[in-house]
Amino acid sequence: MAYITTSLFELFKVGPGPSSSHTIGPMKAACQFMETTRELDTKILNKADMVEVRLFGSLSATGMGHGTRRAVISGLLGNHPESCHPDVLDELDHDPDQEYQLDLGPRKLTFIGNEVIFDAVQHDYPYSNTMIFRLMGNGETLFEQEYYSIGGGFIRWKGWKETQRGEPEFKYANMAELKKHLVMSGLRLHELMLRNEMAITGLSEEEINEKLDNIIMVMERSVEKGIQTEGVLPGPIGLRRKAKTLYDKAKKAHFQGPGFLKGLNAYAMGASEENAAGHCIVTAPTAGAAGVIPGLVFILKRHMSALSHEIREGLMASAAIGFLAKNNASISGAEVGCQGEVGVASSMGAAMMAYARGYRFQVTENAAEIALEHHLGLTCDPVGGYVQIPCIERNAMGAVKAYNAYLIASSVDAAYQMVDLDKVIKAMAETGRDMSQKYKETSQGGLALSVTEC
Numbered sequence: 001m002a003y004i005t006t007s008l009f010e011l012f013k014v015g016p017g018p019s020s021s022h023t024i025g026p027m028k029a030a031c032q033f034m035e036t037t038r039e040l041d042t043k044i045l046n047k048a049d050m051v052e053v054r055l056f057g058s059l060s061a062t063g064m065g066h067g068t069r070r071a072v073i074s075g076l077l078g079n080h081p082e083s084c085h086p087d088v089l090d091e092l093d094h095d096p097d098q099e100y101q102l103d104l105g106p107r108k109l110t111f112i113g114n115e116v117i118f119d120a121v122q123h124d125y126p127y128s129n130t131m132i133f134r135l136m137g138n139g140e141t142l143f144e145q146e147y148y149s150i151g152g153g154f155i156r157w158k159g160w161k162e163t164q165r166g167e168p169e170f171k172y173a174n175m176a177e178l179k180k181h182l183v184m185s186g187l188r189l190h191e192l193m194l195r196n197e198m199a200i201t202g203l204s205e206e207e208i209n210e211k212l213d214n215i216i217m218v219m220e221r222s223v224e225k226g227i228q229t230e231g232v233l234p235g236p237i238g239l240r241r242k243a244k245t246l247y248d249k250a251k252k253a254h255f256q257g258p259g260f261l262k263g264l265n266a267y268a269m270g271a272s273e274e275n276a277a278g279h280c281i282v283t284a285p286t287a288g289a290a291g292v293i294p295g296l297v298f299i300l301k302r303h304m305s306a307l308s309h310e311i312r313e314g315l316m317a318s319a320a321i322g323f324l325a326k327n328n329a330s331i332s333g334a335e336v337g338c339q340g341e342v343g344v345a346s347s348m349g350a351a352m353m354a355y356a357r358g359y360r361f362q363v364t365e366n367a368a369e370i371a372l373e374h375h376l377g378l379t380c381d382p383v384g385g386y387v388q389i390p391c392i393e394r395n396a397m398g399a400v401k402a403y404n405a406y407l408i409a410s411s412v413d414a415a416y417q418m419v420d421l422d423k424v425i426k427a428m429a430e431t432g433r434d435m436s437q438k439y440k441e442t443s444q445g446g447l448a449l450s451v452t453e454c
């Protein structure tokens with residue numbers, strides 16, 4: 001089994017919502033395609049008269065609702081997710097016949113929005129979310145790249161090979177191996193994660209802490225903006241934002257009793273509503289699940305007086321859970337349903353809560369296990385292909401379950417836990433494999449159908 005070489009900043013990425021698989025991944029792919037294209041021989045570039053983009057799988061089924069076309073256009077225009085201002089995206093793709101000028105290096109090429117084609121949902125490519133980018137000339141393909149959006153904003157392409165990166169100091173592929181390293185080294189979980197991050201990326205401890213602080217700041221901003229904004233979210237559903245109302249009620253109750261839960265719901269929904277609006281969020285581990293961990297960060301900081309370093313350390317502990325889920329199952333709704341998105345976010349959030357509150361490792365693992373166990377089988381069926389229903393309230397539920405999992409794990413003897421995290425991740429992978437394609441981000445089953453039919 002391959003050991004984990006993912007960086008913290010591949011898991012926690014700043015970018016536009018509403019779906020990392022459908023916006024961040026395609027934007028990256030489009031940007032990379034243009035960079036590679038510009039390196040082609042000038043003779044080839046001079047023959048080009050169009051760029052064609054074909055989207056497959058759930059990118060085709062729900063790409064329209066997820067803003068995939070505008071993400072692709074934005075990437076073709078040279079925008080990177082982490083630096084792309086949401087206002088830029090808001091301005092794109094109002095009209096599918098709109099023309100854009102792509103930079104081919106020696107010349108410009110006109111691109112029309114509807115040259116992004118929503119192709120087959122069922123296909124034989126190796127990954128569900130496949131994209132074919134073609135540079136065409138006189139009806140012939142001059143250059144073609146096949147990309148895959150594999151969840152959480154990660155991309156691969158045909159012929160992809162793992163890029164050269166440092167070897168982790170502590171190699172592990174599952175929780176059992178990670179635990180052995182912790183016992184043998186005497187390190188705390190966040191210390192081990194930090195040492196691995198330094199070895200993999202070559203970044204210093206200060207640089208990693210700075211980047212983590214930036215991630216936490218973007219998370220907080222997404223919550224703050226969400227709990228201050230009212231109105232209707234973009235798209236045909238006409239869904240009203242609710243976070244501000246919940247927040248106002250929580251405040252009125254001084255965050256006491258039900259007011260505390262209302263506050264947690266408001267925070268998670270606030271960030272999730274910002275994601276649905278296509279604004280800047282942090283994938284945690286995906287954009288669809290971008291409300292859970294920020295909601296809990298807000299609780300830790302504003303209501304539990306957690307210090308900055310405790311939140312950073314909790315975030316590193318949560319990343320360990322995200323890495324394990326990604327390595328041994330999936331964090332993509334298109335691969336395993338929502339258990340891999342909100343389920344994993346909840347599990348990561350529970351681990352963060354326990355760790356940031358100073359509980360020892362076994363409590364952290366148990367909290368993560370409990371939260372994930374009670375998301376097993378959760379399908380992905382976004383209504384109309386928009387990351388709104390059930391996604392926004394689901395983020396609130398994921399945050400509440402994470403908090404509850406933390407309470408259970410920290411209240412009982414850790415040794416009583418019968419199920420370990422590796423087992424529940426294995427169960428998630430198997431459940432995902434058995435799940436009908438209808439329930440994997442295609443909007444062809446479940447709530448997506450019943451709500452449409454009403």
Ligand code: SF4
Nearest residue numbers: 288333338341380391
């Ligand atoms: S249902 Fe879950 S996995 Fe599917 S789009 Fe919504 S948040 Fe993502």
